[in-house]
Amino acid sequence: MSTVAAAPAPGDALLQASGVSIRFGGLKALTDFNLTVRQGDLLGLIGPNGAGKSTAFNVLTGVYQPTEGEVRVAGQRVNGWVPHQINHLGLARTFQNIRLFRALTALDNVKVACRAQGGLHPVRLGPMAKAATAMRNYRDWWRALLLTPGFQAEERELTRQAEHLLEVMGLSHRRDEEAKNLPYGEQRRLEIARALGTRPKVLLLDEPAAGMNTREKADLMVLIRRLRDEFSLGVLVIEHDMKLVMGICERITVLDHGETIARGAPAEVRSDRKVIEAYLGDSYLESHGGAA
Amino acid sequence: MAAPGVTTLTDVDAGRVPPALRGILPVLIALPVLALAEVLLGASPFATYLLSVVGVNIILAVSLNIVNGMTGQFSIGHAGFMAVGAYIAGVTSLSLKEVALSFLPVAASDQVLFTVALLAGGTCAALCGFLVGLPSLRLRGDYLAIVTLGFGEIIRVVVQNTEAFGRALGLSGIPQYSSVAMVYFWVFLVVLVARRIAGSSHGRSLWAIREDEVAAEAMGVDTTGYKVRAFVISSFFAGIAGGLFAHFVPIINPGSFTFVKSMEIVVMVVLGGLGSTTGAIVAAIFLTLLPEGLRSLFGALGAEGSLAQKVDQIRMPVYGLLLVVLMLARPQGLFGTKELWDVLPRWLPRKKKGLT
Numbered sequence: 001m002s003t004v005a006a007a008p009a010p011g012d013a014l015l016q017a018s019g020v021s022i023r024f025g026g027l028k029a030l031t032d033f034n035l036t037v038r039q040g041d042l043l044g045l046i047g048p049n050g051a052g053k054s055t056a057f058n059v060l061t062g063v064y065q066p067t068e069g070e071v072r073v074a075g076q077r078v079n080g081w082v083p084h085q086i087n088h089l090g091l092a093r094t095f096q097n098i099r100l101f102r103a104l105t106a107l108d109n110v111k112v113a114c115r116a117q118g119g120l121h122p123v124r125l126g127p128m129a130k131a132a133t134a135m136r137n138y139r140d141w142w143r144a145l146l147l148t149p150g151f152q153a154e155e156r157e158l159t160r161q162a163e164h165l166l167e168v169m170g171l172s173h174r175r176d177e178e179a180k181n182l183p184y185g186e187q188r189r190l191e192i193a194r195a196l197g198t199r200p201k202v203l204l205l206d207e208p209a210a211g212m213n214t215r216e217k218a219d220l221m222v223l224i225r226r227l228r229d230e231f232s233l234g235v236l237v238i239e240h241d242m243k244l245v246m247g248i249c250e251r252i253t254v255l256d257h258g259e260t261i262a263r264g265a266p267a268e269v270r271s272d273r274k275v276i277e278a279y280l281g282d283s284y285l286e287s288h289g290g291a292a
Numbered sequence: 293m294a295a296p297g298v299t300t301l302t303d304v305d306a307g308r309v310p311p312a313l314r315g316i317l318p319v320l321i322a323l324p325v326l327a328l329a330e331v332l333l334g335a336s337p338f339a340t341y342l343l344s345v346v347g348v349n350i351i352l353a354v355s356l357n358i359v360n361g362m363t364g365q366f367s368i369g370h371a372g373f374m375a376v377g378a379y380i381a382g383v384t385s386l387s388l389k390e391v392a393l394s395f396l397p398v399a400a401s402d403q404v405l406f407t408v409a410l411l412a413g414g415t416c417a418a419l420c421g422f423l424v425g426l427p428s429l430r431l432r433g434d435y436l437a438i439v440t441l442g443f444g445e446i447i448r449v450v451v452q453n454t455e456a457f458g459r460a461l462g463l464s465g466i467p468q469y470s471s472v473a474m475v476y477f478w479v480f481l482v483v484l485v486a487r488r489i490a491g492s493s494h495g496r497s498l499w500a501i502r503e504d505e506v507a508a509e510a511m512g513v514d515t516t517g518y519k520v521r522a523f524v525i526s527s528f529f530a531g532i533a534g535g536l537f538a539h540f541v542p543i544i545n546p547g548s549f550t551f552v553k554s555m556e557i558v559v560m561v562v563l564g565g566l567g568s569t570t571g572a573i574v575a576a577i578f579l580t581l582l583p584e585g586l587r588s589l590f591g592a593l594g595a596e597g598s599l600a601q602k603v604d605q606i607r608m609p610v611y612g613l614l615l616v617v618l619m620l621a622r623p624q625g626l627f628g629t630k631e632l633w634d635v636l637p638r639w640l641p642r643k644k645k646g647l648t
Contacts, residue, residue: 061510084511100503100504101500103503104496104506110619112496113511113515140494141494144494145484145488146316146571154493155493213613
C-alpha cells in the first residue's frame with residue numbers, strides 16, 4: 001500500500017543490486033551481480049564485449065527480470081516492475097545505440113521525458129490510490145482536450161524546463177530541429193538531456209562516448225562530472241574507452257562472462273591481473289611485463 | 293522543420309485569444325457556420341447524402357489516424373467499431389421511436405434522442421475498443437492488426453446471427469434524424485480532439501511511442517496506458533461515425549461493415565500520410581468523391597447504367613493500384629506527418645508555430 005518511498009537521506013543507496021543473476025535458458029548472462037549507487041557517486045561498469053554490461057543495465061532498468069536476487073531503487077524493491085515505473089522512482093538511462101524520438105524536435109524529445117514525470121502515473125499503488133490516479137489521468141486528458149488555462153500554464157512550464165535542459169547540454173540552438181538531423185555528438189547529448197528530463201536520482205549512461213573523437217570525449221568527461229554535481233545525481237557509466245572510465249570514475253566494477261571479476265578504485269582495477277587478462281588481453285601482459 | 297508536436301495547440305490564433313476562451317472558441321465559431329450550411333443545403337437530398345458520406349468517412353479516417361498515424365500501431369478493424377456504433381445507435385433509436393420529450397418541440401426532441409443514440413453507440417464502441425485493446429496493446433508489434441482483424445469479423449458474424457440486429461437482412465426503419473450539420477459537428481469535434489491531442493503532452497507521448505517504444509518506456513511513458521487510451525478514443529469516434537451512418541442510410545446490414553470497409557479507411561489514412569490529420573481529411577474526401585466523380589463521368593460519356601455501376605466494382609483494384617503507386621513514389625503519404633498548412637506554398641499565410 002505504501003507508495004513512493006520517502007526521500008532518501010544522503011548516503012543512502014539510491015540504486016542497489018544484490019546477488020542479481022539472469023539466465024536465458026542455459027546461458028548465464030549475469031551471475032551474482034552486486035552494485036550500490038549513492039548520491040554523488042560516479043561509478044564505472046566495464047568489461048569486454050558480451051561480458052554482460054548491457055544485460056546489467058537492462059535488469060536495473062526493468063527491461064529484464066532478475067532470475068535471482070533483487071534490485072532496489074530508492075529503497076523500493078522493484079523486481080517485477082516495468083521500466084516506466086522504475087523510471088518514476090528516479091532511474092534514467094541512455095542507450096548504447098542512440099534511441100531518440102527521431103521525428104520529434106529536440107525540444108519535444110525532452111518534453112516527453114519531463115511530462116512523464118507529472119506525478120500522474122501510478123507507481124505501485126493500492127486499489128483506492130490506483131482508482132484516484134486513474135481519475136486524475138482522465139481529468140488530465142479532458143484538460144488537454146478543453147485546453148483549460150491550467151493546462152496551458154502546465155505546457156509553458158514544461159517548455160521552460162525542457163529549454164533549460166537543452167541550455168545545460170548546450171543544445172539551445174537545436175531547439176526546433178528534428179532529432180534525426182542532429183550531428184552524432186549532439187544526439188548523444190540530447191539523449192542525456194532527455195534522461196535528465198525525467199528528474200532522475202541515478203543516471204545510467206550506456207557507452208556515452210561511443211563514436212566520439214578525443215576532443216569530444218574530453219568535453220564529455222567534464223560534462224558528466226558537472227551534471228553529477230549540478231543535479232545531485234549518482235552516475236553509472238558503461239564504457240569501452242578505458243581512458244574515459246579511468247579518468248572520471250571513482251569506483252569501477254569489471255564484468256567478464258557475466259561474473260564480477262574485480263571492483264575498486266581505477267588504480268586498483270588497472271593493476272588487477274584478472275582484469276588485464278580478461279579485458280586487455282594476454283598480449284598486453286606480455287608487452288608490459290605483467291601487472292604494475 | 294515541421295515536426296509533429298510543434299504545431300499549435302488550437303485551430304485558432306493562440307496569441308490573441310484569452311486563455312480561458314481558447315478551449316471553446318472553435319466550438320463557438322463552428323456552430324453558426326454549421327447552421328448556415330444546413331439552411332443552404334436543406335433543399336438537395338443528393339448533396340446532403342454525399343456530404344454525409346464524406347463526413348462519416350472523414351470521422352473514420354481522422355479517428356483511425358490517432359491509432360495508426362500518431363501512435364504507430366496498426367489497427368485494421370475500424371469497420372468493426374463502426375458497426376458496433378451503427379447497430380447500437382440504430383437499435384437505440386428504433387426502441388425510442390415512439391418516445392418524445394414533451395417539454396421540447398418535436399424536432400428538438402428528435403435531435404436529443406439522436407444524440408443519446410449516438411453516444412450510446414460511441415460508448416459501446418469505446419468499450420469494445422478497451423476490451424480489444426487492453427490485451428493486444430500490451431504486446432509490441434503486429435498483434436493489434438491480427439486482433440482487430442478478428443474483431444471486425446466477429447462483429448459481422450454476431451450481427452448476422454442476431455435477431456435484434458436483423459440478421460443478414462439488416463436493420464431498416466431507423467428514423468432518419470441525421471443532418472449535414474450534425475455530421476459535420478462530429479467531424480469538427482473529432483478533428484478538434486485529434487489536433488489537441490497531437491499538440492498536447494499526451495500527443496507527444498503518443499508520437500514518442502510511435503518513434504521508439506523502448507525509449508518511451510524508459511523515459512517514463514506508460515506505453516500500454518497511452519496506447520489503450522488512444523485506441524479507446526479512436527473506437528469511440530468510429531462508433532459515432534457508425535451511428536451517424538445508420539441515421540441517414542435507409543438500411544444498415546453486415547455488408548456495410550466488411551473488411552473491405554476497414555481497408556478503405558486504412559487506405560485513406562496511409563494516402564493522407566500516417567500522422568497527418570489534414571492529410572486524412574483530404575484523402576477521405578478524395579477517395580469518397582472519386583467513385584462518385586467516375587460515375588458521373590461515365591454517365592456524361594453516355595455509358596449505360598450498368599457500366600456506371602461497375603465503378604463500385606473496380607473501386608478496390610483502383611485503391612490497390614493507388615497504394616502501390618503511392619508506396620513507390622511517396623511512401624510517407626501525401627503529407628507525411630505534416631499538416632496542410634505546413635505544406636502550403638510559401639506565399640500563403642501559415643500558422644504560427646509553438647504554444648509559447
